[in-house]
Amino acid sequence: MSDLESMYQQVIMDHAREAHGRGLVTLDLPHVGESHQVNTTCGDEVRLRVGVDGDTVTSVSWEGSGCSISQASISVLSELIEGESLGHAEVTYEAFRALMSNRGEPLDEFREDLLGDATAFVGVGKYPARIKCALLGWMALRDALVKAQASDKGDSDD
Amino acid sequence: MLPDVRRDFPLLTRTVRNGKSLVYLDSGATSQKPHAVLNAEADFYQFHNGAVARGAHLLAEEATDAFETARATVAAFIGAPAEELVWTPGATQALNLVANGFAAASDGLGGAEAARFRLGSGDEIVVTEAEHHANLIPWQQLAARTGATLRWIPVNDDGTLRYEELGSMVTERARVVAFTHASNVTGVVTDVATIVARAREVGAVTVLDACQSVPHLPVSVTELGVDFAAFSGHKMLGPTGVGALWGRKELLDALPPSLYGGSAIKIVTMENTTWLDAPQRFEPGTQPVAQAIGMAAAAQYLGDLGMTAVAEHERRIGAILREGVTEIPGVRLLGPVDAPHGVLAIATVAVDGVHPHDVGQVLDDRGIAVRVGHHCAQPLHRRLGLAGSTRASGHVYTTEDEARAFLEVLATVPSFFGVTV
Numbered sequence: 419m420s421d422l423e424s425m426y427q428q429v430i431m432d433h434a435r436e437a438h439g440r441g442l443v444t445l446d447l448p449h450v451g452e453s454h455q456v457n458t459t460c461g462d463e464v465r466l467r468v469g470v471d472g473d474t475v476t477s478v479s480w481e482g483s484g485c486s487i488s489q490a491s492i493s494v495l496s497e498l499i500e501g502e503s504l505g506h507a508e509v510t511y512e513a514f515r516a517l518m519s520n521r522g523e524p525l526d527e528f529r530e531d532l533l534g535d536a537t538a539f540v541g542v543g544k545y546p547a548r549i550k551c552a553l554l555g556w557m558a559l560r561d562a563l564v565k566a567q568a569s570d571k572g573d574s575d576d
Numbered sequence: 577m578l579p580d581v582r583r584d585f586p587l588l589t590r591t592v593r594n595g596k597s598l599v600y601l602d603s604g605a606t607s608q609k610p611h612a613v614l615n616a617e618a619d620f621y622q623f624h625n626g627a628v629a630r631g632a633h634l635l636a637e638e639a640t641d642a643f644e645t646a647r648a649t650v651a652a653f654i655g656a657p658a659e660e661l662v663w664t665p666g667a668t669q670a671l672n673l674v675a676n677g678f679a680a681a682s683d684g685l686g687g688a689e690a691a692r693f694r695l696g697s698g699d700e701i702v703v704t705e706a707e708h709h710a711n712l713i714p715w716q717q718l719a720a721r722t723g724a725t726l727r728w729i730p731v732n733d734d735g736t737l738r739y740e741e742l743g744s745m746v747t748e749r750a751r752v753v754a755f756t757h758a759s760n761v762t763g764v765v766t767d768v769a770t771i772v773a774r775a776r777e778v779g780a781v782t783v784l785d786a787c788q789s790v791p792h793l794p795v796s797v798t799e800l801g802v803d804f805a806a807f808s809g810h811k812m813l814g815p816t817g818v819g820a821l822w823g824r825k826e827l828l829d830a831l832p833p834s835l836y837g838g839s840a841i842k843i844v845t846m847e848n849t850t851w852l853d854a855p856q857r858f859e860p861g862t863q864p865v866a867q868a869i870g871m872a873a874a875a876q877y878l879g880d881l882g883m884t885a886v887a888e889h890e891r892r893i894g895a896i897l898r899e900g901v902t903e904i905p906g907v908r909l910l911g912p913v914d915a916p917h918g919v920l921a922i923a924t925v926a927v928d929g930v931h932p933h934d935v936g937q938v939l940d941d942r943g944i945a946v947r948v949g950h951h952c953a954q955p956l957h958r959r960l961g962l963a964g965s966t967r968a969s970g971h972v973y974t975t976e977d978e979a980r981a982f983l984e985v986l987a988t989v990p991s992f993f994g995v996t997v
Contacts, residue, residue, distance in 0.1 A: 422941035460933055460949045461963045485931035
């Protein structure tokens with residue numbers, strides 16, 4: 419597999435084409451957080467909304483536009499995080515960050531399991547300019563989760 | 577006809593991405609440097625380095641002489657006398673220097689001779705919708721500081737300027753008209769004479785962003801008839817960290833400085849400062865001396881090739897790029913294939929259904945370096961209905977084979993991403 423093919427693995431192409439979680443969902447939950455992130459190098463944007471009930475991330479939805487790497491990454495994280503605990507979201511995020519800084523090499527088995535489809539982004543780590551694309555949604559997720567935990571009934575930013 | 581210049585550019589011999597030849601098509605962002613430029617900088621540091629315009633020892637004399645000779649060389653390259661050329665760290669700073677001079681005058685600085693730069697409510701600053709952010713934001717902020725109104729000449733659907741709206745946009749209230757000599761997105765060269773004629777009719781100062789023109793076309797600022805022009809070293813085969821502002825001497829001598837420090841002054845007391853005449857009044861502190869010398873070496877190099885030959889070579893490259901793009905299904909060319917005042921060696925494209933970053937990635941995988949994103953021209957992209965695009969831009973060293981290699985790989989992009997055209 420060439421570097422280019424390893425970057426654009428089929429699973430990424432599929433997620434980019436049919437993204438999961440696209441379309442912001444109106445939430446009637448005690449803890450809702452929303453984050454708007456922009457990739458300043460290309461102007462790509464994402465607005466991501468989470469709902470938290472107790473310790474569980476019950477909803478992840480988003481709208482935005484961007485390259486196939488950023489769109490697929492948001493789609494994958496929506497699938498991975500929805501229904502999971504806050505702690506699980508945090509370790510999954512940490513694993514994804516580690517994957518991005520691993521220069522194209524796979525991680526250990528434990529973190530690969532955590533990442534599921536997100537392991538397909540391994541090739542992005544070889545291209546420093548694209549790591550930001552893959553992280554855009556994850557930045558929004560973390561920010562939205564912090565806001566959700568601080569919020570009481572649907573506070574959100576811009 | 578240009579001679580084969582590629583051997584003059586050491587970087588062009590390197591390989592990229594698993595041993596592929598480099599096809600460098602990002603010269604609109606920054607150009608590669610010939611030995612002549614690299615050697616001029618190294619020679620200065622190895623043999624002549626000293627503080628310019630300070631001290632009386634031999635090295636100080638040699639450094640000052642080299643620095644001022646460089647000024648004369650770069651000025652002559654654009655058809656201007658040396659005393660009308662101000663060194664700046666780049667074109668962005670040169671444009672800010674003019675806008676900040678207006679701001680300082682509007683704050684009441686600069687005495688009676690700065691009156692022509694004073695702006696207030698009721699005055700208008702005119703730009704175009706096609707500007708690079710560097711020639712938009714300084715004017716936008718100047719308007720916000722002074723209460724003047726910012727207006728802009730709009731563009732057509734193909735990104736070219738709507739000259740028919742010049743009369744209604746540039747009115748008696750216009751005090752500044754700032755515009756680019758060539759779009760860094762479409763490559764289309766501006767009809768400078770028409771804009772200058774209108775600006776003169778209403779007595780507005782003209783400021784030309786010449787970043788994309790000076791490296792690629794024969795440019796004579798006196799023939800163009802503008803009042804100020806800004807350009808950078810690194811886009812014209814010279815070093816980064818240096819650029820120039822050219823201005824008519826009587827305007828430069830009246831424009832209040834906005835950057836303060838040593839060497840730019842006549843007399844300093846605890847209460848007051850009087851300035852040297854231009855260009856020194858705008859050059860406080862240590863200047864980019866080696867870089868200025870490198871920029872002069874670049875001007876010399878281009879001058880020796882002959883800018884008419886350079887422009888003709890790049891016209892051919894540009895035509896191959898743009899005509900080729902129009903033949904690829906699913907790819908849209910931004911801007912026209914040709915235009916009345918010419919188009920640079922630029923082809924900027926949008927691939928249907930594929931994000932510019934993804935387009936650039938496929939090209940990069942084949943060793944082809946292009947620019948992706950909004951190219952610091954967000955308003956123009958928004959007007960064209962896009963967030964970003966992919967730009968191939970050439971220079972003296974770009975070959976026809978490289979232009980064709982770009983087209984060949986570009987044509988594979990839609991299918992790689994599963995877009996049916």
